[in-house]
Amino acid sequence: MADSSGRREAIQTRLEGVIRKNRFTIAVVFPAIGALTLLASTEGLLPEPLAYNPLLILFGTLVMRSPLVVGLLPRIDRRALAALGVLTGYTYAIEIIGVRTDWPYGAFEYGIELGPMLFGEVPLALPLFFIPLVVNAYLLTLLVLGDRGTNPLVRVGNAVVAVVAVDAVLDPAAVAVGFWTYVPPGPYYGVPLSNYFGWVLSGTVAVILVDLAFDREALLARVRDCEFVLDDLVSFVLLWGAINLLYANWVAAGVAGAFVVGLLRTDRYDRAMLRTALPA
Template structure:
């Protein structure tokens, strides 16, 4: 019996779906990477300041939907490099993410004493957001991918690549946590010296980031992943969204050092030579034809 069609069709279908998803991302890059984080920053600050109507303030459905949209360039960009091995490693990372967060909430270790002050969607065991991996794992992936691009040939050395990626993960939290505390996502008890965040939180992130980066490094073939990152122009757009969203919130609340770290990520993104005036021109909604042909 000829099984050639049955063996090639899944691959062809996956390729066709991948191309369609990439087209959607390219045609909507500006909306995803700029409009969504800008609207998110405005609505979150308005919620924190009591300016949003009650049904809309901190609305978990809006938060989850906006997060998923902003994550879409990263997910679509990585799909061709995600096989069973990568899924297994990311599955372990997901389990670890839940476990370390539950331990942190129950024991105050390793991040210090903190509590969620609003519900970011459904809560697992009533303690941590069910969507926690959606919030955390992409941050690690963004840090890792940016590290690969910025280090260039140095990324081949694991003793350079892994520590640099871990440092990038911790730096991401230097931006995230002060802004999240400012808008009331969570709170540390007592408040810490860094815009309400204690030093112990970053010791915890150093631990979590190390485990996460090692699993991500194990999940992917570095050469193949680097080739994909170099050829997929939108794969770091989620990091752009992150910088715009949380950097803007830090600016609005006067968290100048945190906003400065967000600026450093901007410099790292510019160094990749994919974010310039021409990219913005191609990404605007009015230039959709150009995006399809890029």
């Protein structure tokens, strides 16, 4: 057992070293390249097979998710695996229901294949796209609320609002670059309001499962100690916020700006951090 624990700690230390050494590349360079390639794909400036290449999309997403995954690894136990496993199943189920019945999000169609498709209907990598968004919103909520987060209703309620706000940034940008379309288009940059009622439902279930997955005090201590664990949210804001700006989705870009304010309130993104994150 001691040898196994020592190996796990050594692997964790090595992974954290890789993330710290490449923070700027992961959190800034990758989303910048992602925004440019998606824009070029949408405008027909990239040739095949680079345009909307699903392998490139999945690789970029995995890289940008890596700070969150590595940061939370020490808090992943059987309880967390069980809750996240249920959340994974729920993620597939609600998306398949949405594609087949137009409920709860409204009628939508995928414009491109985001990698292999489960049953030919939803991306197999869907949990990779959805679950980290929920976890990021939840972690940011914990940090911003502080002691007020001890109240589960306050904690879960604010986290659900943060999850819906995440989609208020994501969906207009995703529609703009052709990831999916709503039929008919809605009033919020092509997104129907029903989509956000659906996200209130799916976000509530997802946040409750994330809340059950971890010991809150241990998780909060880890998030406070691990300076890069929210870098995935930084990548998200840069990537999708930039696309919203480029397509003049001003309200969505403003919501992305609100996340910037929230990240700054965590007191971990300042000039000192920038000096340590920039490559030598």
